[in-house]
Amino acid sequence: MNSHLISFQLNTMPVSVETTPDARLIDVLREHFRLTGTKEGCGEGECGACMILLDDRPTLSCLVAIGAIDGKRVITIEGLRETPGFAILAQAFNDAGAVQCGYCTPGMIMIAYALLRDQRDPDESSIRRAMAGNLCRCTGYAMIVEAIRLAATRRGQSW
Amino acid sequence: MNSVFTANLDRADTPDKCDGGARYVHDLQVAGMLHAVTVRSSVRRGTITSITVPELPAGYVQVSAADVPGVNQISYFKDPCPFFAPGSVQYRGEAVLLLVGGDPAKLHRLARQTIIEYDEIPAIHTMEEALAGDKPPIFGSDNIYIEERFGHGDVDGAIARAAEVFTTTTETGYQDHLYLEPQGVLACPEVDRMTIYVSSQGPHAARKVVAAALGWDEASVRVIQTTVGGGFGGKIEPPMFLAAQSAVAAHHCGKPVRLIYTREEDLLCTTKRHPSRITVTSALAADGSILAVDIDSLFQGGGYSQSCAMVLDTGTKKASGVYHFPAIRVRGRGLASNNPMPGAFRGFGAPQNYFALETHLNALARKLGREPLEMKRALFIKQGDATITGGRYHFATGLDETISAATEAAGYYRRRKALPAGPSTRRGLGQALVKFGAPNSVDSKISLDSRSIGLRKHSDGRIEILSELVEMGQGLHTAFRKLVARHLDLPVKRVSHAPGDTDAVPFLSITGASMSVVLFGATLLEAADKLKARLDEPGEVTILQPARQPDHVFWDATALRGEPFHSYAWGTFIAEVEVDMITYQVQVVDLWVALDVGSVIDRRLVQGQIEGGAVQGLGFSLLECMPRDGFSCSLTDYLIPTFLDAPQVHGLIVETPYPPGPYGAKCVGEPPLVGVGPAIADAVANACGVEIYQLPITPEYLLQRMTKR
Ligand code: FES
Ligand code: FES
Numbered sequence: 079m080n081s082h083l084i085s086f087q088l089n090t091m092p093v094s095v096e097t098t099p100d101a102r103l104i105d106v107l108r109e110h111f112r113l114t115g116t117k118e119g120c121g122e123g124e125c126g127a128c129m130i131l132l133d134d135r136p137t138l139s140c141l142v143a144i145g146a147i148d149g150k151r152v153i154t155i156e157g158l159r160e161t162p163g164f165a166i167l168a169q170a171f172n173d174a175g176a177v178q179c180g181y182c183t184p185g186m187i188m189i190a191y192a193l194l195r196d197q198r199d200p201d202e203s204s205i206r207r208a209m210a211g212n213l214c215r216c217t218g219y220a221m222i223v224e225a226i227r228l229a230a231t232r233r234g235q236s237w
Numbered sequence: 238m239n240s241v242f243t244a245n246l247d248r249a250d251t252p253d254k255c256d257g258g259a260r261y262v263h264d265l266q267v268a269g270m271l272h273a274v275t276v277r278s279s280v281r282r283g284t285i286t287s288i289t290v291p292e293l294p295a296g297y298v299q300v301s302a303a304d305v306p307g308v309n310q311i312s313y314f315k316d317p318c319p320f321f322a323p324g325s326v327q328y329r330g331e332a333v334l335l336l337v338g339g340d341p342a343k344l345h346r347l348a349r350q351t352i353i354e355y356d357e358i359p360a361i362h363t364m365e366e367a368l369a370g371d372k373p374p375i376f377g378s379d380n381i382y383i384e385e386r387f388g389h390g391d392v393d394g395a396i397a398r399a400a401e402v403f404t405t406t407t408e409t410g411y412q413d414h415l416y417l418e419p420q421g422v423l424a425c426p427e428v429d430r431m432t433i434y435v436s437s438q439g440p441h442a443a444r445k446v447v448a449a450a451l452g453w454d455e456a457s458v459r460v461i462q463t464t465v466g467g468g469f470g471g472k473i474e475p476p477m478f479l480a481a482q483s484a485v486a487a488h489h490c491g492k493p494v495r496l497i498y499t500r501e502e503d504l505l506c507t508t509k510r511h512p513s514r515i516t517v518t519s520a521l522a523a524d525g526s527i528l529a530v531d532i533d534s535l536f537q538g539g540g541y542s543q544s545c546a547m548v549l550d551t552g553t554k555k556a557s558g559v560y561h562f563p564a565i566r567v568r569g570r571g572l573a574s575n576n577p578m579p580g581a582f583r584g585f586g587a588p589q590n591y592f593a594l595e596t597h598l599n600a601l602a603r604k605l606g607r608e609p610l611e612m613k614r615a616l617f618i619k620q621g622d623a624t625i626t627g628g629r630y631h632f633a634t635g636l637d638e639t640i641s642a643a644t645e646a647a648g649y650y651r652r653r654k655a656l657p658a659g660p661s662t663r664r665g666l667g668q669a670l671v672k673f674g675a676p677n678s679v680d681s682k683i684s685l686d687s688r689s690i691g692l693r694k695h696s697d698g699r700i701e702i703l704s705e706l707v708e709m710g711q712g713l714h715t716a717f718r719k720l721v722a723r724h725l726d727l728p729v730k731r732v733s734h735a736p737g738d739t740d741a742v743p744f745l746s747i748t749g750a751s752m753s754v755v756l757f758g759a760t761l762l763e764a765a766d767k768l769k770a771r772l773d774e775p776g777e778v779t780i781l782q783p784a785r786q787p788d789h790v791f792w793d794a795t796a797l798r799g800e801p802f803h804s805y806a807w808g809t810f811i812a813e814v815e816v817d818m819i820t821y822q823v824q825v826v827d828l829w830v831a832l833d834v835g836s837v838i839d840r841r842l843v844q845g846q847i848e849g850g851a852v853q854g855l856g857f858s859l860l861e862c863m864p865r866d867g868f869s870c871s872l873t874d875y876l877i878p879t880f881l882d883a884p885q886v887h888g889l890i891v892e893t894p895y896p897p898g899p900y901g902a903k904c905v906g907e908p909p910l911v912g913v914g915p916a917i918a919d920a921v922a923n924a925c926g927v928e929i930y931q932l933p934i935t936p937e938y939l940l941q942r943m944t945k946r
Contacts, residue, residue: 114264115257124872179710180254181466218852
């Protein structure tokens with residue numbers, strides 16, 4: 079397949095990359111832009127470790143072909159970490175003990191951010207339903223739920 | 238509560254893990270780096286007759302057994318195991334060669350086009366086939382990698398005299414670790430040196446393997462531990478293979494080589510929990526009391542023994558559970574097969590054996606119409622009792638306290654018989670009792686002097702822990718920092734943990750078998766004692782403290798006599814399930830896990846181990862299904878618990894200090910997993926009125942049990 083020039087907004091910066099349109103977004107982010115906070119746990123849309131925001135919607139970057147994002151907005155954990163919302167989430171993850179090996183954590187924080195943007199104060203079962211596509215093998219999940227509850231109580235007007 | 242540690246300590250690694258800054262091996266890129274993709278055996282067993290690799294573009298090479306400058310062998314195990322197939326293969330997915338080059342996508346394409354032809358040899362698919370001897374043996378003349386027997390008393394006599402003999406057979410299947418970070422290694426050649434970046438549970442073990450593969454001395458190999466995205470025992474064995482393979486490739490190409498598994502190949506070819514079939518027979522007196530127990534435990538190993546011997550050994554030593562039977566015989570055998578490769582996994586043989594024994598006793602109690610916990614209580618191990626290997630239980634057991642904690646929290650006695658049933662659902666409560674010995678004793682004739690842990694006081698007063706034990710998420714480095722700070726009476730901020738780097742930290746041990754805190758934590762405090770006397774010295778002070786077995790432990794590895802383990806954690810598991818009587822789906826509503834882990838060093842970390850371990854045990858018990866002689870290569874087929882499957886886990890901590898442990902601490906990594914299976918099975922049996930003899934309890938299995946009635 080021929081290379082194309084794909085332009086999009088990455089963490090608020092306009093960027094472009096010369097690549098075949100079927101290249102996976104996750105590879106472009108990790109290998110080309112060296113944004114390695116987006117993790118690959120399965121490469122088949124089943125684990126959530128590669129979660130990013132595409133035009134504000136939580137999206138699995140392992141399932142997105144780069145050709146499909148021309149002109150769109152991508153936010154990765156490296157972009158999110160500049161926001162006050164991230165700081166509140168990270169502190170809550172710390173306090174709840176929600177981080178063990180950490181491989182699921184950036185993906186969890188991305189989706190938690192989107193969840194708390196859409197719902198001000200989700201209860202436990204809404205959190206569990208919203209996050210059901212994100213796997214964690216270490217924590218057993220309860221501490222992650224607790225972290226999100228905690229972040230919801232501390233968020234103020236931050237996002 | 239006898240905790241000397243009151244507050245939880247924030248982990249040092251959390252901020253980087255949250256913001257994506259933590260570096261896992263897959264995140265490393267170095268100049269000139271090549272990628273490697275593995276070409277694997279497509280058959281279970283055979284002799285390779287030809288290998289046809291498509292014409293490789295410039296800059297692409299293949300690397301196989303013929304390119305190994307040293308020995309094509311991992312010598313960590315009881316029996317040597319090649320890291321590239323040596324002209325024959327023993328399981329599907331075995332690595333035959335690496336293709337190395339610049340573009341991973343191109344390499345995957347070339348790997349798919351590579352054709353390997355075989356003279357197939359009849360594969361051994363089952364334990365029956367392994368024992369029958371009809372097919373050419375994989376190992377020795379009988380396919381038995383290891384056989385062990387323990388016990389005391391006249392079991393045959395008791396069975397002959399028994400009023401009744403009661404027998405159950407249980408089976409358990411594969412479980413994949415499914416650490417979220419797939420396996421990976423980056424090998425970087427330098428002039429006369431090789432540096433390996435690896436996600437593993439033991440950098441020094443990887444160094445030994447790489448040095449042997451290259452034919453170099455160990456000092457010429459440096460292994461740097463990257464952040465580990467989960468281990469659970471699954472990053473003990475496979476990383477040694479990846480490290481050896483990629484080091485050979487990097488040496489061959491003179492360039493850095495990165496080898497990262499896809500999830501598909503990780504599921505296909507890395508180690509898993511050993512499937513088991515265990516028969517328990519008890520000899521009963523006329524009043525139903527147990528006179529003797531006979532346990533025959535079969536573990537299905539793979540085409541190479543790898544860690545089968547270690548897993549079988551520790552599992553067999555644990556098989557008597559929390560009981561001191563009047564007479565007992567335990568026979569354990571690990572068998573060869575050409576099925577997917579098993580290995581070390583959190584629990585190390587205990588989940589299989591506890592499922593067998595607790596299920597047997599729970600079924601017996603139901604048959605006799607007795608309250609199971611009361612029936613079991615008559616047989617509990619007491620301090621001073623003999624172990625099945627002729628040693629002693631030297632210290633107080635916290636078993637009774639765990640039973641009280643769990644039964645009270647669950648309302649067990651009150652609610653057991655009175656759970657509400659819905660129009661198409663039934664509820665049940667079930668329980669299981671476990672002990673967990675750790676660490677496994679090593680031969681008392683062997684000195685542990687070559688293994689050590691260190692402490693360094695820098696001239697600015699910072700204290701650094703020099704230990705190769707790996708932080709893989711469990712929180713070990715946080716616990717170690719707390720121990721040292723407390724012992725030196727310094728603020729914990731002054732204590733840090735050195736990175737895992739074989740150039741910087743001494744050889745100690747693989748991180749596993751729940752022994753890091755209970756054994757090496759004590760060594761760390763001995764180092765701290767020595768440093769304490771020298772804290773005021775100017776400049777840098779380094780203490781290297783050799784490990785040693787505690788004074789009460791004697792183990793004769795030839796006769797298999799003595800204390801099999803140093804210390805014991807004790808636990809009570811209670812599960813409440815709801816069974817859908819139309820779909821036969823089992824949902825765990827609540828799980829109470831009461832564990833005596835000795836003194837607690839950090840409550841939040843202990844809770845994290847309990848909750849995570851219990852949910853991994855739930856996956857093993859209900860969801861995680863891989864055909865015993867088949868393959869699941871995707872997360873679409875192989876389901877692990879999600880946010881929606883995980884129940885409320887109520888972790889209840891009992892602290893019965895173990896005097897030789899650091900401030901009385903025992904272990905906590907593995908125990909939370911090992912009792913979940915039998916507790917859920919008992920709950921399902923109580924809900925449905927049928928005995929459950931298999932894990933995982935799939936809807937198909939339950940349907941079959943219900944309709945067979
Ligand atoms: S890596 Fe994308 S969902 Fe797992
Ligand atoms: S913390 Fe390890 S996978 Fe979630």
